Amino acid sequence: MRKLIFQSVVCFAFIFCNPSILVAAEGMYPLSEIENLDLKSEGLNLNAKDIFNPDGVSLIDGIVKVGGCTGSFVSIDGLILTNHHCAYRAIQSASTIQEDYLENGFLARDWTEEIPAKGYTVRIADSYKDVSEEILSVVTDDMEFAERTKAIEQKKKEILARVEKENPGKRAEIAEMFIGKTYFLFIYTWLKDVRLVYAPPSSIGNFGGEADNWTWPRHTGDFSFMRVYVAPDGSPAEFAPENVPYHPRKILKVNPEGVDEEDFVFILGYPGRTYRHRTSYFLEYQRNVRMPYVVQLYAWEIAVMEEIGKENREIALRHSRRIKSLSNTLKNYRGKLLGIDRLELLEQKRQEEKELQAFINQNEELSQKYGNLLSEIEELYQKRSNTAEHDLLLDYLIRGVYLLNYGYKIYESSLEREKEDIERLSAYMDRNFNRTKEDLILSLRDYHEPTDKTILKEFLMRAAILPDPSRILAVDELLNGRNTETAIEEFIRQLYINSDLANENELLAGFEKSTDELMAMNDPVISFISTIYPEYEKLREERRRQKGALDKYHSQLIEVKQQFQKSDFIPDANSTLRLTYGRVRGYSPADAVYYSPITSLKGVLQKSIGVDPFKSHQKLIDLYLARDFGRFEKDILNDVPVCILYNLDTTGGNSGSPVLNTDGELVGVNFDRAFEATINDFAWNEKYSRSIGVDIRYVLWVTQKIGGADYLLKEMNIDEN
DSSP: OOOOOOOTTOOOTTSOOOGGGOOOSOOOEEGGGGGGSOOTTTTOOSOHHHHOOTTSOOGGGGEEEETTEEEEEOSTTOEEEEOTTTSHHHHHHHOOSSSOHHHHOEEOSSGGGOEEOTTOOEEEEEEEEEOHHHHHTTOOTTOOHHHHHHHHHHHHHHHHHHHHHHSTTEEEEEEEEETTTEEEEEEEEEEOEEEEEEEOOHHHHTTTHHHHTTOSSOOOOOOEEEEEEEOTTSOOOOOOTTOEEOOOSOOOOBOTTOOOTTOEEEEEEOOOBOOTTSOHHHHHHIIIIIHHHHHHHHHHHHHHHHHHHTTOHHHHHHHHHHHHHHHHHHHHHHHHHHHHHHTTHHHHHHHHHHHHHHHHHTSHHHHHHHTTHHHHHHHHHHHHHHTHHHHHHHHHHHHHOHHHHHHHHHHHHHHHTTSOGGGSOGGGSHHHHHHHHHHHHHHGGGOOHHHHHHHHHHHHHHHHTOOGGGOOHHHHHHHTTSOHHHHHHHHHHHHHHHOOTTSHHHHHHHTTSOHHHHHHTTOHHHHHHHHHHHHHHHHHHHHHHHHHHHHHHHHHHHHHHHHHHTOOOOOOOBSSOEEEEEEBOOEEEETTEEEOSEEEHHHHHHHOOSBTTBOOOHHHHHHHHTTOOGGGOBTTTTBOEEEEEEOOOOOTTOTTOEEEOTTSOEEEEEEEEOGGGGGGGTOOOTTTOOEEEEEHHHHHHIIIIITOOHHHHHHTTOOOO
16 A cells, blocks of 8 residues: 655744744645645644555545646546646547537547547656755765756666566655755656546637636636556556556545635645746746746747638637647746836845845855845856857757757757666656657647748847847858858758658657768758757757756755844745645735635626637536526526636646545636736735636536536536436
């Protein structure tokens, strides 16, 4: 039997360990801290061990990481409830013009009709422990910064290889809790056969689209059901017809009564990353350099894809996942940029650092150890800003142009696979290599040559006007003194005529070739990548150096800030299991404006104008007009609740997390934040930080009344009364 292992008496050295001081709702608390939280006084009816029990079964055994999101087991037969947008890639990949599951929704009437969610995996936390001492044992004070980073990377790989050998079939990961200071090893049950069960039509699952994204009030049925399978003997296995549903140790009880305003709620999930312990220099770089660059670029890419696909549904399907992803980031960054200025966050950080520096300077011992700390960090971010135009172009050239990405991955693979496994970049190690190839093959579903050409031309035109210190040799060689636009257009024409890398068979075959064999193909994409690749190697090495420096400096920064503030810190989110808690609560985003925390089906109809993204499903309209709400009507609303708002501390990765009531019952599915809360990654405040979930009553009403999937309600033990 699986047992969650936790090193004895663990309290993160920099986390609250005194229950009496834990009064704020801010915080994505590691599981180790749950027993130190006084949640009973907040309204929780459970004990800490009901949530996390290292020696038995608890709620966290019903929480999974599905893809990059969170999900919950809601039946003994491996049924998972998560977000529609978390299942989006699976829905899109299975959709065709003839079977448009994005547009019309998908329902498997029984297990045999469930379709593979290609590229998805499910992880369930088995155990974790502090490995900081082992990892940092390879670091010495006289190490060059890039060497420091390499040494830590190597030690992590050694630990992962050892642990996975000791635990066959399991997946191990190491998470950095405090930069350069604390590292935790997690072991997961890793399940690879994930299938789509039910997804509502996009007119429900994505109602409001990007217009409503990151906003409140919200009326989106952002949910889907998936199921995870294992081999007949219960072991993890790739997709196979003979596989059987996985039986989890814990399932979450679904409470069809939902919640009311001011009810206590909490979330268990896998939040992505936050950056609240970073300096003003990091924030300034994000505010003035990186985020504006990404906002401009993504807005342009989205416009290109929408224009190319507007008259062709097949092309639009190819673009749909990519547009959704870029649009989500675009609006998030716009919200962050506004939030930084509105909250004067940079000024706050600078003032805090000014006071910290004064504290350091007044003590000779502190001054000797930390006196130059902030100035060293400032210098690093200044260098990063100076090279940003060159570095960001290289980053997004490979991300944005699919054909170049295929060539890059194949070429890099040929170099890395010649090394010992432990020496390779992570993506090309044996433990990850199949997934790297599978992800690339899946991306072919999104590939559209005319779009790729348009994006490549834009990047090359940008590269052509880089100033001398930032020139890219490979681009200069293809220009060779000729008219810029003419040379670029001819290069692109030859590239796409003479390369077969967008063919699945050729792409997979490329991963089997040595570097010499690849070069002998005379594929123009491989030739170009071989010319530009040294730029990427140089950039990777510089980033290793910067990371090594920042790891050391941030470790010291935490030390001295703890002394200065005489308080402890919660580690930033890092894609590991966390708990956050609060209440269903409205807020006032502006003068004379108040938003209540529960929306209703009536609001869906009020927004519906018959045109995407506010075009409601006709069956939904008919059911509303007939007031066919079944048991899911909320008396005080005289309607079906749709979405709920709460003051919990969440970020990306919390998508799909269960919203749980005071008894640990599932009452909603988290999917978003309010626009003012996009700043959560950098700062949290109860006044404006609000997260959004779909009410469980809407999930069940849609599943039963729109989807006709009564069997799923029965599977979740929802009675008909």
